[in-house]
Amino acid sequence: MPLVSMRQLLDEAAKGGYGVGAFNVNNMEQxxxxxxxxxxxxxxxxxxxxxxxxxxxxxxxxxHLMLAAAELYPEIPMVLHQDHGNSPxxxxxxxxxxxxxxxxxxxxxxxxxxxxxxxxxxxxTREVVExxxxxxxxVEGELGTLxxxxxxxxxxxxxLSHLTDPDQAVEFVGRTGIxxxxxxxxxSHGAYKFSKKPTGQTLVMERxxxxxxxxxxxxxxxxxxxxxPQELQDIINKYGGKMRQTYGVPxxxxxxxxxxxxxxxxxxxxxxxxxxxxIRKVFxxxxxxxxxxxxxxxxxEAMKEVVKARMIAFGQAGHAGxxxxxxxxxxxxxxxxxGAAR
Ligand SMILES: [Zn+2]
Numbered sequence: 001m002p003l004v005s006m007r008q009l010l011d012e013a014a015k016g017g018y019g020v021g022a023f024n025v026n027n028m029e030q031x032x033x034x035x036x037x038x039x040x041x042x043x044x045x046x047x048x049x050x051x052x053x054x055x056x057x058x059x060x061x062x063x064h065l066m067l068a069a070a071e072l073y074p075e076i077p078m079v080l081h082q083d084h085g086n087s088p089x090x091x092x093x094x095x096x097x098x099x100x101x102x103x104x105x106x107x108x109x110x111x112x113x114x115x116x117x118x119x120x121x122x123x124x125t126r127e128v129v130e131x132x133x134x135x136x137x138x139v140e141g142e143l144g145t146l147x148x149x150x151x152x153x154x155x156x157x158x159x160l161s162h163l164t165d166p167d168q169a170v171e172f173v174g175r176t177g178i179x180x181x182x183x184x185x186x187x188s189h190g191a192y193k194f195s196k197k198p199t200g201q202t203l204v205m206e207r208x209x210x211x212x213x214x215x216x217x218x219x220x221x222x223x224x225x226x227x228x229p230q231e232l233q234d235i236i237n238k239y240g241g242k243m244r245q246t247y248g249v250p251x252x253x254x255x256x257x258x259x260x261x262x263x264x265x266x267x268x269x270x271x272x273x274x275x276x277x278x279i280r281k282v283f284x285x286x287x288x289x290x291x292x293x294x295x296x297x298x299x300x301e302a303m304k305e306v307v308k309a310r311m312i313a314f315g316q317a318g319h320a321g322x323x324x325x326x327x328x329x330x331x332x333x334x335x336x337x338x339g340a341a342r
Contacts, residue, residue: 002070002325003070003078003079003080003098003099003100004078004079004100004325004326004328005079005100005136005137005138005325005326005328005331006046006100006138006140006180006264007101007138007180007331008077008326008331009044009046009077009079010138010180010219010263011219012319012322012323013219013263013316013319014261014263016315016322017258017315018258018314018316019254019257019258019262019263019264019265019314019315020043020044020045020046020263020265020314020316021265021267021307021310021311021314022046022047022048022081022083022221022264022265022266022267023045023046023047023048023267023268023271023307023310024048024050024053024083024268024271025048025049025053025062026049026052026053026056026057027056027065028065029275029296029300030271030275030300031047031065031066031069032069033300033301033303033304033307034047034303034304034307035072035073035076035078036304037304037305037307037308037311038073038076038078038307038311038320039073039075040304040308041308041311041312041316041318042075042317042318042319042320042321043076043311043316043319043320044076044077044078044316044319044320045077045078046078046079046081046101046264047078047079047080048080048081048082048083048266049062049080049081049082049083049099050083050084051084051085051086051090051112053083054082054094059097063097066078066080066098075320075321077320077323077325079100079101079138080099080100081100081102081103081138081140082094082099082101082102082103083103084103084112085102085103085104085105085128086105086110086111086112087110087124088104088127091104091128091132091139092128092131095131095135095137099137100136100137100138100328101138101139102132102139102140103139103140103141103142103182104124104125104128104129104139104140104141105141105142106120106122106124106125106141106142107121107142107144107184108145115145115162118168118172121142121143122172122176125139125141125178126175126176126177129176133177133335133336134332134335136327136330136331136332136333136335137328138179138180139176139177139179140178140179140180140181140182140221140264141172141178141180141181141182142181142182142183142184142221142223143164143165143168143172143181143183143184144162144163144165144183144184145162145184146162146184146188146189146223163183163185163186163204163207164181164183164184164185164207164211166210167214169183169211169214169215169218170214173215173218179218179219180218180219180220180221180263180264181211181215181218182220182221183207183208183211183220183221185203185204185222186198186202186204187203187222187223187225187249188224189223189224189268189269191226191228191243191246191248191273192244192246193224193226193228193246193248193249194246194247194248195246195247196247197247198247198250198253203253205257205260208220208222208257208261209260212260212261218261219263220257220260220263221262221263221265221266222249222254222257222262222264222265222266223266224249225248225249225265225266225267226248226267226268226269226270227248227249227250227251227254227270228246228247228248228269228270228273229248232270232273232274232277232306233245235277235280235281236276236277236280239277239283239284239285240283240284241276241277241280251313254313254314255313255314258314258315265310265314267306267307267310270306271303271306271307274299274302274306275299275300275302275303276299277302278295278298278299278301278302279295279296279298281298282294282295282298
């Protein structure tokens, strides 16, 4: 099965009332972990690469690993998505390389740090939509700013003032024609999201419910949605790591989001932690070992288990065979005819 349209994957998820995890990759083992988890749970799969991942793999390694995945897992509808494209040029290069979905993050300027204006965001995102839809490629936009790596605001600024505004979201989606909208609801990237279990004050799920009511046909995306499980922190620290106590986004909050229009959930940190914990354990218990496979195999296995658990929790398990993927040409034709693939 060739790589497919993310729009179709998310439309199907909306029909079925489930969410789809989007997992970041940088190497072969991570791609294998996701594909094995998808096979074992019969799930559609979104594999995503940041700009950092594209530069780490020099693009061509990533592309050919994805082709291998498509060849080896023909029963899995699979999307290759550009995570946090910082400019129309980045999105263009992703599309040219064979990505079937791109995120144009115009909430920040091209430096990926400085918050942009609403008008800049509309204009840059619209430009990407025009270029992408012509080829049947899906576009995710972002409105509002997340914390963590997206926190260009300095200390002391009220983080809640950067949440996505529901009325502005309606205008943004109308003017850009995006397929999916990343919303800022108080999450951040990385492991250190919350210093205690999040409350409705720090993780504002209410905002998603409000946005979904105003935009019932736009697929919502939750970024920074690792759950940072205690057991993964404990494994890392037990075997010589030094992570300080932290809290992620509870699975039940994500499930609440899924009941309210969230169709794509970005998870990266949990997988990184699972791999690192497994590697530390081997190093600690078998200091005599030196074959990289001795630790890469358990690392891959540990990531697969996390991905499987998320696929089951998000509800995508069992849905890989529900539909026949459309060709990108067909998706492009539908965009042209009615503006939408659904
Ligand atoms: Zn993100």
